[in-house]
Structures are given as structure tokens and as C-alpha cells.
Amino acid sequence: MTMDIDLIFKIAAIGIIVSILTQVLSRSGRDEQATMTSLAGLVVVLMMLAQKIADLFDLVKTLFEF
Amino acid sequence: MELFWKAAGGVLLAVVLGLTLGKQEKDLEVLLTMAVCCMVTMIAIYYLEPVLEFMWELEELGDLQGDLLGILMKAVGIGLVAELAGMICNDAGNSSLGKVIQMLGSSVILFLCVPIFSQLLNLIREILGEL
Known part of the structure; x- marks a missing residue:
């Protein structure tokens, strides 16, 4: 289990680039x-x-035994 | 415990980045919030895993009949997901969808609890019959 900080940066970077392009x-x-x-950025x-x-x-299904 | 500090830092980072994004791209801010909520919930569930295993041990120790704890677990899982989805919808400014998903969660939990209510009703009938 890791905290994927990269994903936060990726989304923020895409948002900023899309914002500038727009x-x-x-x-x-x-x-x-x-x-x-x-x-396109949203997709x-x-x-x-x-x-x-x-x-x-x-994870929820596995842990809570659905 | 290392994950907790990382998660707290990630959430604070996401708040600041979300404020920046929210000025131009409101929809991407919602997606960022959703991503961080997913990650933090996964970490919370990771920490809950030993607690739930302990509860299963307690069930074995107490020799509980039927699938009472299983129903309780499912109710917790559904409540967690419904609450998370509802909060994200509220944040996105669509509170009606948030309320609907919370209502759906409540309905499914009630549906899951029907066997327990039936057992309770049967127990009450037995007790009243004995009197």
C-alpha cells in the first residue's frame, strides 16, 4: 500500500496545461x-x-466480504 | 504510520492544487478531489484490515449464529462507499445526486438487514408464544 502522490501531480499538471491551452x-x-x-483533458x-x-x-468488496 | 503522514501531506497538497485548478478548470478540480479521496480511503481501509480480522476472531470466539457479522461488514462497506460518493457529489455542487446516492446506500443497508429483522421477529414470537 502506497500513497500515489504522482497521480496528484499528474492531474494538477494536466489541469494547468489544459487551462493554459484553453x-x-x-x-x-x-x-x-x-x-x-x-x-480531452477531462477524458x-x-x-x-x-x-x-x-x-x-x-478493495472494499474484498475486505468487507461481498 | 508513515502512510498517515504521506496521506495528510497529499491531502494538503491536493487542496492547494485544487484551489489553483478551480479558478479555470472546475471539472478537473472535482476529479483531483475524487482521486485523493480514493487514495486516502484505500489507506484508511488498509489500516482497518487488522481491526476487521480481529472482529472475525471475536465472532468465532463468541460463536455467533448465522452471518450476522457478515451483514454488518457489508453494511459498513456500503455506507463507506455511499458516504464518500455523496460527499464528492456535494463538493461538485450537485447535492441532489449526493443525497440520492446516500439514500441508495441506506436502502441497500436496510435490504441487507431484513434477515436480521426476520430473526428478531421470530425470536419475539417464540418468547411471546412461551408466555
């Missing part, structure tokens, strides 16, 4: 691309997080 794209008049970038983080949530549910 700002740049929306200021240059490409609002649609800015929205798509924001959506990437969700894919990273899905595994963690599955791990948590598996």
Missing part, C-alpha cells in the same frame, strides 16, 4: 477547439481515475 485558444478566437481541449484524467476507483471498489 485560454490561448479562446483568446485567439478558436472557442470550439478550446472546448475540445478542455474535454484523460477520467481514464487515469477510473482504474483508481475500480481498485477502491475491489
